[in-house]
Each structure stands twice: as structure tokens, then as C-alpha cells.
Amino acid sequence: MLIVEELHMLLLRPDGRVDSSVSVNRLYGEIAAVLTDLALRGRITLTDERHPVVGIASTEPTGHPVLDTTLERLIPLRGKRLQSLIARPKLDPLEVVVESLLVQGVLIRGERGFFGWGSVRTPESDPAPERVLRARLADVIAGDRVAARADLSLLSILQNLNAAHAILREECAGASARDLKKRIEQLTAESPQADGTAVGDAVANALNAAMAAAMMAAMTPAIVAATVS
Incomplete structure (x- = not known):
């Protein structure tokens, strides 16, 4: 299963809605996850600079609808900075991820919200x-x-969404949010090349920084407004 598919499962509540702890920032996490999947399959590259630029290493289909749809959407955006892509709704893989999980039998189409409004729950x-x-x-x-x-x-993305403790409350065996954060940082430091190459680590570091920057940029107007008022 793809990293982005596993992330989506973790973010869903039993009723089929995205957990409130990530409802606002889900976009950043799922784009980061699908870009990681593409990078680990050699389809995209990131330049080695402070603000990495995304390149297309190969347009050859992977055979997976989630990755191939995202890759197709990425092609006209090659040369863009990673930070801008993390926050780009056009790259949101939500629909294709949900469809993939429906086909696999992991999810099922439920009902809409109150009075038939809102999106269909899965x-x-x-x-x-x-x-x-x-x-x-x-x-x-x-x-x-x-x-x-x-x-x-998965752990890094959840931590960057400030949702690791909320989503993994039972899995962290009573550890506090601070302790879980330290543990995730320790795991990341101890296993920099868990995939057997330097690619995974480089992508993870770049995506972590891009997610943090994109989320801060999105929050800044609200922070300024609250300060002024």
C-alpha cells in the first residue's frame, strides 16, 4: 500500500470523516506523502538547495492510478518550488486515494452529512x-x-501536521505529546536511510521543511488579523 493511502487511513475517523486535528492541514500531509511515493519510485527529483525545486525524472507510468494521476498533474508544474506545490490544491490526491481504497475494499461509500449536505463520507x-x-x-x-x-x-508527516499524538494516542502507550515528538525525532535521526538509499532521507528532510513553511505561510494572515484586532 502507498504511503499516502496509509496516511489517509490514519486520518479518517470511524464515521468516514477526516479527524478534526488535521481537517485544516490534511492537504499538506497528503501531498507530501504522494510526492514521497513518487520520489521513492524515481519519478521526481528535488534539487539540493534551501528551497528545493521539483523536477520530473521519468514520465513512465507506475501502474498505480494514484501515482500516475499525480505525476500527470505534476508535469506542467515541473520547475516549481516544493513549498508552493505542497499547498497547491490541484495536487490534492484525496479523490484518487479514496477511489483506490474503495476499489481495494478498505473503504465504503457512506452517506452525506446532515440533511444530505456536505461530501460523501467514506x-x-x-x-x-x-x-x-x-x-x-x-x-x-x-x-x-x-x-x-x-x-x-508517516510519523514525520503526522508530527509536522501537529497531529501525531492525537492520531496515535493509543499507539504511543501513554507517552505525552512532547515525548512522542522526541521519539519521532530520535527515530528519524537513527534511521536516515531506512529505504536503503539516500533518496528517502533527502526527500523527507525537504518535505518536512516545505510542510512547515507552507503551513506557516497559510497561518500568517490569521495570526496578523488576530494581532491587529
């Missing part, structure tokens, strides 16, 4: 994949399992 049809995923992350956090690139990516 609760889990098969809870087994998420249970396995959460058990895996719990073992990684506890030190009982060596972290794979997917594990590190």
Missing part, C-alpha cells in the same frame, strides 16, 4: 489494514521493530 469497510498499520507503528515507536521508510514518513 468509512472503513475492512478495518484489518488499519489495525495492521497501527500495530506496526506502535512496534516502531516502542523500539520493537526497525522503522521502514514508510513508517518514518
Whole structure:
């Protein structure tokens, strides 16, 4: 399963809606996750500079609809800074990720919100994949399992969304939000090349910085308005 698909499972509540802790920032996390998937498959590159630029290394289809749809959307955006892409709604993989999980039987189409308004909810049809995923992350956090690139990516993205503790409350075995943050930082530092190459680490570092910058840029107008008022 893709990193972005696993992330989406973690972000969904039992009723099929995105958890309130990430409802505003989900876009950043899921774009970061799908870009990680593409980079690890050799489809995109990032320049080695303070504000990385995204390049297209190959347009060859991966065979996965989520990745191929995102890659197609990325092609006309090649040469753009990573930070700007993280916040670009055009790259939001939500619809194709949901469709992929529906096809796999993980999710099912539910009902809309009150009075038939809002988007269609997509609760889990098969809870087994998420249970396995959460058990895996719990073992990684506890030190009982060596972290794979997917594990590190998921933990880093959740931490950058300021939602790791809210989403993984049970998996962190009673650890505080501060302690979980330290543990994720420790795991990232200890396993810089969990995928066997330097690509995963370079992408993770660049995406972490880009997510933080994009979220800060989005929050700044609200902070300024609150200060002025």
C-alpha cells in the first residue's frame, strides 16, 4: 500500500470523516506523502538547495492510478518550488486515494452529512489494514521493530501536521505529546536511510521543511488579523 493511502487511513475517523486535528492541514500531509511515493519510485527529483525545486525524472507510468494521476498533474508544474506545490490544491490526491481504497475494499461509500449536505463520507469497510498499520507503528515507536521508510514518513508527516499524538494516542502507550515528538525525532535521526538509499532521507528532510513553511505561510494572515484586532 502507498504511503499516502496509509496516511489517509490514519486520518479518517470511524464515521468516514477526516479527524478534526488535521481537517485544516490534511492537504499538506497528503501531498507530501504522494510526492514521497513518487520520489521513492524515481519519478521526481528535488534539487539540493534551501528551497528545493521539483523536477520530473521519468514520465513512465507506475501502474498505480494514484501515482500516475499525480505525476500527470505534476508535469506542467515541473520547475516549481516544493513549498508552493505542497499547498497547491490541484495536487490534492484525496479523490484518487479514496477511489483506490474503495476499489481495494478498505473503504465504503457512506452517506452525506446532515440533511444530505456536505461530501460523501467514506468509512472503513475492512478495518484489518488499519489495525495492521497501527500495530506496526506502535512496534516502531516502542523500539520493537526497525522503522521502514514508510513508517518514518508517516510519523514525520503526522508530527509536522501537529497531529501525531492525537492520531496515535493509543499507539504511543501513554507517552505525552512532547515525548512522542522526541521519539519521532530520535527515530528519524537513527534511521536516515531506512529505504536503503539516500533518496528517502533527502526527500523527507525537504518535505518536512516545505510542510512547515507552507503551513506557516497559510497561518500568517490569521495570526496578523488576530494581532491587529
